[in-house]
Amino acid sequence: MATAGTDVQPGVSESSTTGHLGPDSRRRHLRRELGRAWKYRELYLLLLPAILFFVIFRYIPMGGLVMGFQNYSPVRGFLGSPWVGFQHFETLFALPKFLEVFRNTVIISLYKLFIGFPVPIIFALLLNEVRHLLFKRAIQTVTYFPHFLSWVVYGGIMVLFIGPGGAVPEGLEAIGLKMPALLVNPKYFRTILVITNIMKEFGWAAIVYLAAIASIDPSIYEAAMVDGANRLQQARYITLPGLRGIMGIVFILSMGNILEAGFEQVFVMYNPAVYAVGDILDTYIYRIGLVDGRFSLATAVGLFRSVIAAIMIVMTNYILKRADQPTLW
Amino acid sequence: MKRAKLCLPLIIVSLVLLSACAPAPAATTQEEMAEDVTVVYLGIGDSWVSDNEWVGLIEEGSGVDMDYQFVPSPEYDEKRNVLMAAGDYPDVIRINPTTRQFKQYLNDGLLIPIDEYLDKYPTVRDAFPAEVWENNRQADGMIYHIPRLTGNLPRCLHYRTDWLEKLGMDEPTTLAEFRTFLERVRDEDPGNIGDPLIPFVPNRLDNVTWSMEHFLGAHGVDHLAWVPSPDNPDQLVFANTLPALKDGLQWVRELFADGLMDPTFMVATDRGLFKFYAGNTAVTSDWPRFQHFRLEAIRNAHPDANADTGYICSLTGPTGIASGPMVVPNAQSTGTALTIAATAAEADAFFRVVNWQYTEGWELMTVGVEGITYDLVDGVPVTRGRDAILNDNPQYDLYSRDYLFKNEPPAYFDYQRDNVKWIDVSDEMMGYVQGVLKEALEEKRHINYLVDRDDETILNDLGALHSLANEFAARVVLNPDLDIDAEFESFLAALEANNLAGVTEAVNALNDIETINAMAAAIMSPDDGLE
Known part of the structure; x- marks a missing residue:
């Protein structure tokens, strides 16, 4: 039910008046954003190598941080190496x-x-x-x-x-x-x-x-x-x-x-x-x-x-x- | 359609990222046998030239394809660790079995036992005394490496005898005489070198041991050794905690401050030895077996100089102590181990190569090729000079061959001792060096009693103690303004903070002084190949 005084658009559920979009609105919103991205596609393409660089060389290697909590063995790998918690940090300090x-x-x-x-x-x-x-x-x-x-x-x-x-x-x-x-x-x-x-x-x-x-x-x-x-x-x-x-x-x-x-x-x-x-x-x-x-x-x-x-x-x-x-x- | 065009680059990117996550290929199983194998050997070599004839001769003689990969010594540990961590295991590696790294590789299952190959190739097994193999069994009773024991021509001081003669001096026998020789070289420049003249250059400018061992030894301190305590002869202590170290360092400090030692000590990363090659230096630290190499280079640099060299292996210090090369009974240098990358075929092939080197290939690996690397003089092979070989047949450079024969058995050193002319060392020189060693060992001087290091505490903490000792020595020598007494106290405190007590306890638990004295006494026995 629309709340009096609110400007409710057709097809938009009541929840949209409090900031939540209905499925149709969400689709329209997404299309709008993708359209904007397509409009500036050359700029995004220019940005892509930098993003890839950070993803490949900064974010993905973060997975290796688990080594700090293991007695890491290259043979056993991340999944096979024993977990030691904060032991290395204690040793370090x-x-x-x-x-x-x-x-x-x-x-x-x-x-x-x-x-x-x-x-x-x-x-x-x-x-x-x-x-x-x-x-x-x-x-x-x-x-x-x-x-x-x-x-x-x-x-x-x-x-x-x-x-x-x-x-x-x-x-x-x-x-x-x-x-x-x-x-x-x-x-x-x-x-x-x-x-x-x-x-x-x-x-x-x-x-x-x-x-x-x-x-x-x-x-x-x-x-x-x-x-x-x-x-x-x-x-x-x-x-x-x-x-x-x-x-x-x-x-x-x-x-x-x-x-x-x-x-x-x-x-x-x-x-x-x-x-x-x-x-x-x-x-x-x-x-x-x-x-x-x-x-x-x-x-x-x-x-x-x-x-x-x-x-x-x-x-x-x-x-x-x-x-x-x-x-x- | 638009959505598909947008998704396509995303799919491509995802595939690229996923491929980067692919695991390293697993090592092949031990049961796999193949007729054609190539053994990948990762070794240490500062001057390795891959384009040499020796590899082909070894392959031809042994029937095994070898892929030799050599890394300069300062980078070797790092390179090996990175390869092993990445799963890119060579078949054969060089590693010191007394190090923590060796234990880690063992615990990680990265090395394979070689017992079955020793049984299959008894020549290789019999090349080393039985007790050497027994001392190198690991906790599971298996053997994981071919040892490399130290030789019988240890590091000494290599000096210009022609300059000594021009100065009208006798060979120095004391530290004081040695210093006088350096001072006169600096002041009188007997070689007319001029500005590049440096009286003393350590062989390696970034290595404290190679730079100071003889000088500290003459003050009663063998750098980084474990020795009986003067206060309690039944207890081993870290030699660098002895107060006499201050006197030794003070002596070296004065040498440095007075311009008698290379000013780039500890700053330069290149080899000081090359300055000796260039004929600009009176003294360096070196091994007598390379005398002919160095002399040849000096003579090429200064053809008119009539250069000649000699070795000093012992100098007497101010308190009457004679320095000498430090000996570790049953010393283990960088041994050779097989990794899990080596299939049964490759492991067997490698042992075929080693076996061949000790049998049909022995002459090739010791003296080389007649007419190219040596000549027969009265039936005895006499090695040609390195420069001569480089001029006429550079592909037969002896340095390249030496890198390929790093599994020297004790018989190699017996051969050296019995055929000194082969290594172009005179009987007199060999007798002198062996005499110094024998005297020191008989008097139980210059023995490092840390023979057994197989303990977690030693493996984990000894490195830190060594680093502190090297830092302290370098800091004191290079900074004349530092209060050596205060610095020594800080150094001792730092050692204590780095578990010196724990390491000392572990060293004493594992190493019995009497047993090691007996091992040291056996070293010079002609019946024992241990050197």
Whole structure:
């Protein structure tokens, strides 16, 4: 029975007035959606490889997480391996090495985040002020080029430059200065990781900020100039607020990577002398998983890391939402 | 029609995804017999060149098709583990039977027992002493691998005797004299090398043991060994907990700080040995059996240098202790095991190859091909230099052959000892090295008493102790500012936190000092092939 005052369509049952569709409406709704999808089929087709990538390489492998709760044997497989519950997690948390690598991972990630986060922003602001187009593009190309080098190459170059017998220490020694052994001294190793990471990535990271700056209405700048604002004031009162949204999103995503301190970089640059400060969760997973063949324990570490990352993203999104800042959702 | 067009890509995607979920093919049963088999062998080889003549000669001689796949040693464990986890089992693998990984493969049923093949091929069985086979039986009473015992020319210090002569020095016998030699090399550059000169380069720059064993040994500490406690000779302790370690590391630290050791130690991943090959280094760590290889390379790099080399296998430390190569009685290096991928036909075929290597193929596997890899001099085969072989017949490179003969029986080492010219080692050198070994063993020095490791605690926790010991050594040597006493205390605390007590208890429960002393004494006996 229709409720008085409600706008009930023919063929729509009473329940539709409270939000539930009848079968006919559901079919019509589905046809409408599929039609819309067909209308934009090229865009969906463009999206398909990315979706497939995530489905094949991210979602399907999630099934393997069950290894973290088993004494996994490749011979017995997932269905045949004995279930041990949280035993590997208990073992993990009791391992002194785990606490060390966890601490290293968080510290290195936080260093990279809080020191590395402002650099591409500042660079984008500075680059935005450059008027000479050719120079601007040259700088942009030179600075984001290292992003495309793998850490095997870039890290190898860094080791050659600043490692023992490298160009930098040899050059300094030639002018009477002695450079400390940066790559083998636990005091300096994390700093080297952070600095080399910034050098490699700041140019690429600045691209999103440059794009955000380009999207700011130029008339606002014109109005500010009319009001007598200088460049610094324009950057402070117009550009930075305009970047707030993208900064928030990048920050949230960075918090999700808080337990990824950069496997490739650390693996290429570390050595036993700095394991105590440089060994991270990923390098630990690599050693116990692939080299030692302890797949279950390695899976437990990986799962722990992913859970923490998910919690960090949710928490950060929530905090920013409460602060009325742009968020992911 | 529209719905069908939409569904089609979805069906295709689903099929692709489902095919990715297909299980790995199951291993074939043991009962299957085939006439034509190819045995897949996964081995360790840093300089493996697949395009060599040796594979063909082995196949021709043994009548077995072999698919040799070699992986560089730093990557081997990882590669093997990944293959085994993926179900892509080679027929034959190399694995150290004292490792946790071997036990895991056993527990997972990935290895097959070889007892029936040892019975079928008594030459292979008789190539090793009966007690070796008995010591290698697993809990179920079966044998799962062909052992590989260590040789009788252990790692020593390989040095330039021509440089020593130019400096007017005698061969160093103490650490102090050795350091003086390195200092004079650095200061006087007897080889006129110039900037690339490095007095001492460890054979492997990323390996603490190969870099420091002789120096630490001369201070009374055999790196990573288990030795009788000075306070309680009936109790075994981890050698790296001895306070003398600090003195040894301090010595090496000063060597490094004073520019006498390669500055890329622990940072570079390449072989320091190649710098010795290039003739830029006075000393490296090396095995005497390769002397002719190294010397030939140096002479090619510096034809006018009249280069010559020698070995130092023992240096006396400040407290009168003489260093020497560490010996593990009944030492087990990387053995050879068959996996469940090997059908009965393939397992039998592999043993035919091993049997052939020990019989008709013995000459090929030890000296090679006359006129190509060796010449007969007074009836004794004398190996040609590696560079000479590479120049004239690169497909006969001896390194490639050595990778194919990793199942050396003790008789191989007896053959080495009795035919030193074959390995181009002089009688004098062999006598010297054997003398150092004999003296050390008689005085029960430089023995690692961790012979039996078949215990869960040892298998699970020993690796962590080793890692900590290597990290501590590297950290102290490379950082002159670190307070070595404070670091040592932290190191001991870290060992305790990683179950040193539990491992110590397990080691002592399994390894009786008297029994192992007797095994060590038997090593140098001419009647016992154990080396």
